[in-house]
Amino acid sequence: MKDEMTRAAGAAAEEPISEKLMHIYDRLFRAFGPQHWWPAETPFEVIVGAILTQAVSWKNVVAAISNLKDAGLLDPRALAAASEETLKALVRPAGYYNAKAKKLRCFARYLVDRWGGDLEAMFSTPVRRLREELLGLHGIGPETADSILLYAGGLPVFVVDAYTIRAFGRLGLLRSGASYEEAQGMFMRHLPEDSALFNEYHALIVELGKSCCAKRSPRCGACPLGDLCPGGVTDPLRTSPG
Ligand code: SF4
Numbered sequence: 186m187k188d189e190m191t192r193a194a195g196a197a198a199e200e201p202i203s204e205k206l207m208h209i210y211d212r213l214f215r216a217f218g219p220q221h222w223w224p225a226e227t228p229f230e231v232i233v234g235a236i237l238t239q240a241v242s243w244k245n246v247v248a249a250i251s252n253l254k255d256a257g258l259l260d261p262r263a264l265a266a267a268s269e270e271t272l273k274a275l276v277r278p279a280g281y282y283n284a285k286a287k288k289l290r291c292f293a294r295y296l297v298d299r300w301g302g303d304l305e306a307m308f309s310t311p312v313r314r315l316r317e318e319l320l321g322l323h324g325i326g327p328e329t330a331d332s333i334l335l336y337a338g339g340l341p342v343f344v345v346d347a348y349t350i351r352a353f354g355r356l357g358l359l360r361s362g363a364s365y366e367e368a369q370g371m372f373m374r375h376l377p378e379d380s381a382l383f384n385e386y387h388a389l390i391v392e393l394g395k396s397c398c399a400k401r402s403p404r405c406g407a408c409p410l411g412d413l414c415p416g417g418v419t420d421p422l423r424t425s426p427g
Pocket residue numbers: 352355356397398399403404405408409410411412414416417418
């Protein structure tokens with residue numbers, strides 16, 4: 186059994202990176218199914234969620250979004266005009282509410298001042314230029330900017346997070362301590378430029394990170410990638426998912 190698993194890992198290691206990435210995607214999709222990201226009613230709500238979700242669990246974000254919705258502030262102009270004190274009180278469930286209220290207001294003002302509040306106009310800008318602009322806004326880092334581009338704009342930009350760097354480092358596809366840009370470059374060079382694929386792939390990686398690939402004590406025996414993973418802890422009783 187062990188030899189078979191070693192051979193499987195060896196064969197996988199010889200696959201071109203693009204095939205290996207698609208093999209991993211297929212395994213994750215079969216194991217976890219469609220993730221239906223991003224849960225929101227409008228692209229603007231996706232953006233608000235992407236800003237609020239920094240460093241907090243999603244259920245806290247849902248409570249903050251619900252407060253904003255009830256106050257009629259899930260609208261660019263209304264949000265831009267709201268006072269920071271009002272926003273702080275409404276987004277309090279999402280934690281770091283001083284900083285997050287400021288970030289939301291900055292983004293809403295940018296959207297209104299630069300694009301007349303029109304997200305379609307914003308997303309029709311060439312993606313590299315728009316990404317640079319978003320990264321220039323207060324409190325918008327690469328993961329948030331790319332989540333906005335992919336999940337609100339439907340643009341083919343791969344989103345990376347700590348789960349991605351950890352799991353794909355263990356899988357031998359990223360060096361340990363790889364930067365956001367290195368990780369993103371690896372996916373975008375080797376996968377077809379397909380926003381639906383990028384959408385589902387990132388969501389599946391988050392599920393992998395939450396369910397199996399924890400920072401300490403990963404649950405490799407339950408992982409759908411166990412036999413492909415040189416950094417995993419192999420459970421000899423486990424059978425390959427195919
Ligand atoms: S086998 Fe273990 S280390 Fe490898 S991806 Fe799965 S959970 Fe992470």
